[in-house]
Amino acid sequence: MSAVAYDLLIRDGTVVTATETARCDIGVRGGRIVALGEDLAAGKTVIEADGRFVTPGGIDSHCHIEQMSAVGIMNADDFESATRSAALGGTTTVIPFACQHKGDDLAAITADYHARAARGAVVDYAFHLIVTDPTSKTMDDLSRLVPQGHGSIKIFLTYDAMRLDDEAVLDVLLKARELGALVMAHAENHGMIAWMVKRLLARGHTAPKFHAVSHPRASEAEAFTRLIAMAELIDQPVMIYHVATAEGAAVIANARGRGLKVYGETCPQYLFLTAADLDRPDGGKVICSPPLREAADQEALWAALQRGDLQTVTSDHAPFSYDAAGKLAAGPDATFKQIANGMPGLLWRLPLLFDAIVSQGRMDIRDFVRLTATAPAHIYNLADRKGAIAIGRDADLVIWDADRRVPLTDDLVADKTGYNPYAGRTLTGWPDTVVRRGEVIVSEGAMVAAPGSAAFLPRGGGEAARPRGVAAPEFDPVRNFGADLY
Numbered sequence: 066m067s068a069v070a071y072d073l074l075i076r077d078g079t080v081v082t083a084t085e086t087a088r089c090d091i092g093v094r095g096g097r098i099v100a101l102g103e104d105l106a107a108g109k110t111v112i113e114a115d116g117r118f119v120t121p122g123g124i125d126s127h128c129h130i131e132q133m134s135a136v137g138i139m140n141a142d143d144f145e146s147a148t149r150s151a152a153l154g155g156t157t158t159v160i161p162f163a164c165q166h167k168g169d170d171l172a173a174i175t176a177d178y179h180a181r182a183a184r185g186a187v188v189d190y191a192f193h194l195i196v197t198d199p200t201s202k203t204m205d206d207l208s209r210l211v212p213q214g215h216g217s218i219k220i221f222l223t224y225d226a227m228r229l230d231d232e233a234v235l236d237v238l239l240k241a242r243e244l245g246a247l248v249m250a251h252a253e254n255h256g257m258i259a260w261m262v263k264r265l266l267a268r269g270h271t272a273p274k275f276h277a278v279s280h281p282r283a284s285e286a287e288a289f290t291r292l293i294a295m296a297e298l299i300d301q302p303v304m305i306y307h308v309a310t311a312e313g314a315a316v317i318a319n320a321r322g323r324g325l326k327v328y329g330e331t332c333p334q335y336l337f338l339t340a341a342d343l344d345r346p347d348g349g350k351v352i353c354s355p356p357l358r359e360a361a362d363q364e365a366l367w368a369a370l371q372r373g374d375l376q377t378v379t380s381d382h383a384p385f386s387y388d389a390a391g392k393l394a395a396g397p398d399a400t401f402k403q404i405a406n407g408m409p410g411l412l413w414r415l416p417l418l419f420d421a422i423v424s425q426g427r428m429d430i431r432d433f434v435r436l437t438a439t440a441p442a443h444i445y446n447l448a449d450r451k452g453a454i455a456i457g458r459d460a461d462l463v464i465w466d467a468d469r470r471v472p473l474t475d476d477l478v479a480d481k482t483g484y485n486p487y488a489g490r491t492l493t494g495w496p497d498t499v500v501r502r503g504e505v506i507v508s509e510g511a512m513v514a515a516p517g518s519a520a521f522l523p524r525g526g527g528e529a530a531r532p533r534g535v536a537a538p539e540f541d542p543v544r545n546f547g548a549d550l551y
């Protein structure tokens with residue numbers, strides 16, 4: 066072995082995976098991890114980690130980038146600003162959406178998202194396909210786009226402009242099954258929400274705090290139950306997005322207990338904020354759907370993450386500035402219904418979770434790695450390259466300053482919203498150095514990567530998306546009088 070064996074050597078870190086921690090060196094060549102061990106030979110670049118935690122780069126598998134919202138307002142971020150904030154927060158892979166709005170050509174808009182990401186992104190990316198208009202042309206497009214590396218399809222059960230009715234949901238589930246793609250869903254009961262919104266607005270209850278009231282708690286559990294029933298009928302795995310209530314988490318736990326391939330995620334806003342935050346003068350900043358809930362829900366979500374009933378924590382980064390170009394497009398007195406849903410989170414996700422899980426001791430640091438990197442890599446079929454520190458994997462790495470105390474302020478914001486939903490808290494632990502495929506992209510907290518330097522990650526649906534092979538009675542030829550329904 067020559068004196069300079071590695072392009073990059075990270076020396077003497079405490080290397081953390083979802084199952085182990087070990088103090089060792091990491092040798093990187095050609096963008097990949099090629100050695101783990103003690104006293105490795107020199108590298109062209111050497112970073113002294115000196116016992117600090119080294120974790121896999123985060124994977125944020127639910128974030129909206131350069132996407133038009135359900136109420137027709139464009140995200141504040143472009144791919145450059147969104148992925149810059151991701152990287153500064155320790156995330157090295159994102160999976161945003163190629164979002165079809167009704168009438169859009171799915172193939173054309175997917176090509177457009179690719180072009181924009183290729184120009185701007187600084188962290189690696191894949192795409193989920195959002196289907197809102199499942200015409201025969203869209204279904205044909207899916208047949209081409211999924212094999213081209215877009216192994217997951219998102220649907221909405223609510224939002225006037227986005228939602229599918231139950232028949233259309235079944236069509237998409239069946240198409241996904243045929244293509245081996247995972248289906249993810251925003252699942253809330255549309256009718257309950259629409260009915261409550263009308264009653265609240267008619268009585269003059271327009272302030273942001275009424276957003277939580279307008280989404281009855283039961284709308285989540287009902288929609289989860291209905292989605293899971295449809296997925297079970299088709300024998301198609303599903304991921305349920307942004308779980309916010311204890312009842313919703315219980316529905317998922319129950320389905321998984323019955324052996325169904327149902328996955329669930331939650332987001333920092335549901336772990337760290339509550340509906341009381343909507344009752345601030347600037348409560349519109351934290352309007353998102355499903356809405357923020359209660360402290361008891363937070364505890365139920367943490368328990369569900371600990372047990373594995375929920376597998377990942379994503380940001381659901383949905384960035385809108387808090388002004389006339391964004392959340393307040395309908396004016397300073399916009400009703401809760403007129404304010405675009407969503408908040409920024411790409412930068413805050415890992416530091417918030419590190420502080421809660423590692424610094425405050427909610428779980429083990431290996432759980433932090435599992436929830437933020439390893440589980441999403443497996444669920445979204447990126448695990449051959451991403452989500453772990455292991456020989457052969459991409460060298461996507463974060464070196465933490467575990468003692469650094471960081472007061473969260475709007476000044477830290479790197480996205481284009483201009484505000485930090487978590488301002489006022491102080492976190493302990495911060496990503497200091499971030500490495501993407503062996504290249505340092507964040508050094509001492511500063512971005513050093515060029516826009517457009519990231520890579521697209523083509524992927525199929527993989528194991529998580531594979532049907533169980535358990536046909537519902539209606540799809541079982543032995544029990545359906547021989548009808549061929551697949």
Ligand code: URP
Pocket residue numbers: 129251307352353354355381383406407408
């Ligand atoms: O409020 C949210 N979460 N906005 C983003 C779009 C979505 O519903 O996922």
Ligand code: ZN
Pocket residue numbers: 251306307354355
């Ligand atoms: Zn959603």
Ligand code: ZN
Pocket residue numbers: 127128129381383
């Ligand atoms: Zn979302």
